[in-house]
Amino acid sequence: MEEYGQKIMDSDDQYQCRRIRRQYVSLVLKIVLLLAAGWLIFTKVFLITQASGQGMFPAVKDGDLLIIYRMQKDYQKNDIVTYQKNGERFTGRIVAIGTDMVNMDENGKLYINGGAEAGEILFPTYPAGEMNYPFHVPKGCVYVLGDYRTQTEDSREFGVIAEDDLEGKVITLLRRRSL
Numbered sequence: 001m002e003e004y005g006q007k008i009m010d011s012d013d014q015y016q017c018r019r020i021r022r023q024y025v026s027l028v029l030k031i032v033l034l035l036a037a038g039w040l041i042f043t044k045v046f047l048i049t050q051a052s053g054q055g056m057f058p059a060v061k062d063g064d065l066l067i068i069y070r071m072q073k074d075y076q077k078n079d080i081v082t083y084q085k086n087g088e089r090f091t092g093r094i095v096a097i098g099t100d101m102v103n104m105d106e107n108g109k110l111y112i113n114g115g116a117e118a119g120e121i122l123f124p125t126y127p128a129g130e131m132n133y134p135f136h137v138p139k140g141c142v143y144v145l146g147d148y149r150t151q152t153e154d155s156r157e158f159g160v161i162a163e164d165d166l167e168g169k170v171i172t173l174l175r176r177r178s179l
Contacts, residue, residue, distance in 0.1 A: 055152030070168040092144035103134040
């Protein structure tokens with residue numbers, strides 16, 4: 001009788017070990033799936049980066065945390081976007097999209113399709129680089145300027161940016177001092 005009881009206890013211990021092993025395997029699989037989903041979300045859907053420089057001051061300040069939506073396909077004027085040129089990340093505002101006409105006068109005034117740029121840009125826009133104005137933005141491209149026009153590199157130096165070369169649209173920013 002004692003031998004029979006020992007067999008029952010041994011099989012009960014084996015059952016418990018198998019059950020615990022299955023729970024560990026299940027936990028590891030859930031962790032792996034969660035990490036894979038997080039990796040996909042934060043590399044393919046969203047990008048989290050820190051703004052550097054004052055090119056978009058006062059809208060985006062140096063050190064702000066930017067959350068960028070990478071799946072954006074339809075860009076509009078005034079969207080704040082990120083892009084890379086020469087291995088460096090830039091943040092800028094779309095001021096003209098494909099088929100728009102961009103012009104700048106000697107007084108620092110920006111004209112889009114013949115109308116003066118509207119908005120709350122505090123700094124004048126002087127031509128820079130080797131672009132000739134008026135300039136026609138090709139379809140599928142955008143013309144991007146920083147808000148702090150005298151302290152930024154943007155489409156005036158780089159030319160237009162293909163929509164496919166944009167990293168995405170800034171959807172949220174967190175001020176570093178509020179973290």
